[in-house]
Amino acid sequence: MDNLIKQVSKEILRANKIVAMTGAGISVESGIPPFRGKGGLWEKFDPMEYAHIQAFISNPEKVWHVLLREMKAIIESSYPNAAHDGLARLEKLGKFITVITQNVDGLHQQAGNTDVVEFHGNFATYSCMDCHSERASNEIDLKEIPPRCPCGGIYRPDCVFFGETIPEDAMWRSQKAASECDLMLVIGTSALVQPASHIPLIAKRAGAIIIEINPEPTPLTETITDYSLMGKAAPTVKNLINVIEDALK
Numbered sequence: 001m002d003n004l005i006k007q008v009s010k011e012i013l014r015a016n017k018i019v020a021m022t023g024a025g026i027s028v029e030s031g032i033p034p035f036r037g038k039g040g041l042w043e044k045f046d047p048m049e050y051a052h053i054q055a056f057i058s059n060p061e062k063v064w065h066v067l068l069r070e071m072k073a074i075i076e077s078s079y080p081n082a083a084h085d086g087l088a089r090l091e092k093l094g095k096f097i098t099v100i101t102q103n104v105d106g107l108h109q110q111a112g113n114t115d116v117v118e119f120h121g122n123f124a125t126y127s128c129m130d131c132h133s134e135r136a137s138n139e140i141d142l143k144e145i146p147p148r149c150p151c152g153g154i155y156r157p158d159c160v161f162f163g164e165t166i167p168e169d170a171m172w173r174s175q176k177a178a179s180e181c182d183l184m185l186v187i188g189t190s191a192l193v194q195p196a197s198h199i200p201l202i203a204k205r206a207g208a209i210i211i212e213i214n215p216e217p218t219p220l221t222e223t224i225t226d227y228s229l230m231g232k233a234a235p236t237v238k239n240l241i242n243v244i245e246d247a248l249k
């Protein structure tokens with residue numbers, strides 16, 4: 001692993017434009033469970049029953065009770081871990097880095113990265129389903145479930161539910177960053193959720209080196225990945241950035 005880390009650190013030092021594509025796995029060590037895999041939320045319930053927009057529209061009370069209330073609480077009380085911090089340290093070293101995240105937890109911005117594309121929106125704000133007025137997360141009162149706007153409409157998080165399209169701006173910025181980068185770090189994503197899983201393919205086709213950090217193999221590992229660092233995000237990214245910082249001293 002040490003040798004692999006050294007090789008990867010050299011690739012990163014050589015790269016001019018870096019994209020980090022992140023998924024739920026990067027936030028696991030911040031205490032936020034992923035959807036798939038061990039300890040994932042899908043072990044407890046069926047995604048289509050709760051995370052599909054039709055499920056929310058037909059029974060917002062149930063989806064708020066089972067999924068949204070818990071996710072809002074976990075996200076509000078979590079902090080960036082060494083993997084989020086490592087990507088922010090890379091930016092501080094003067095590396096040009098765009099973070100494309102499928103996560104809705106805001107932890108990359110909290111860690112200090114300034115160019116973050118939220119591919120699946122976020123839980124930082126909530127919108128009324130009727131009048132579309134927006135409120136910050138801490139203004140959403142959960143004494144009543146589902147929470148309601150003064151107009152009577154129900155609040156939803158500004159995330160992308162299954163069955164909804166990716167915000168145009170996020171899609172455009174992601175495709176542009178992926179097609180222009182010369183190195184992509186793919187961290188903690190199962191690469192099973194479309195169309196996010198397509199973004200690393202765009203980078204590969206444009207000639208970028210693909211580096212994966214994940215304790216489990218994914219559909220990318222045997223197909224387009226150039227370097228696979230099989231480990232948890234926090235210690236692996238920390239180790240990698242330490243080597244890069246030492247090389248620059």
Ligand code: NAD
Pocket residue numbers: 022023024025026027028029032033034035036037040102103104105120187188189190191192193196213214215216218231232233234
């Ligand atoms: P996923 O749940 O499908 O897969 C998680 C991946 O993380 C797996 O490949 C797993 O092997 C890996 N993983 C687990 N622990 C890890 C660790 N410590 N370090 C590195 N990798 C680890 O996640 P996904 O591909 O991001 O897709 C699910 C969707 O669910 C996302 O698009 C997102 O919108 C949403 N989601 C977001 C959050 C969040 O904001 N933190 C949490 C759960 C789900």
Ligand code: ZN
Pocket residue numbers: 128129130131132133149150151152153
């Ligand atoms: Zn309203």
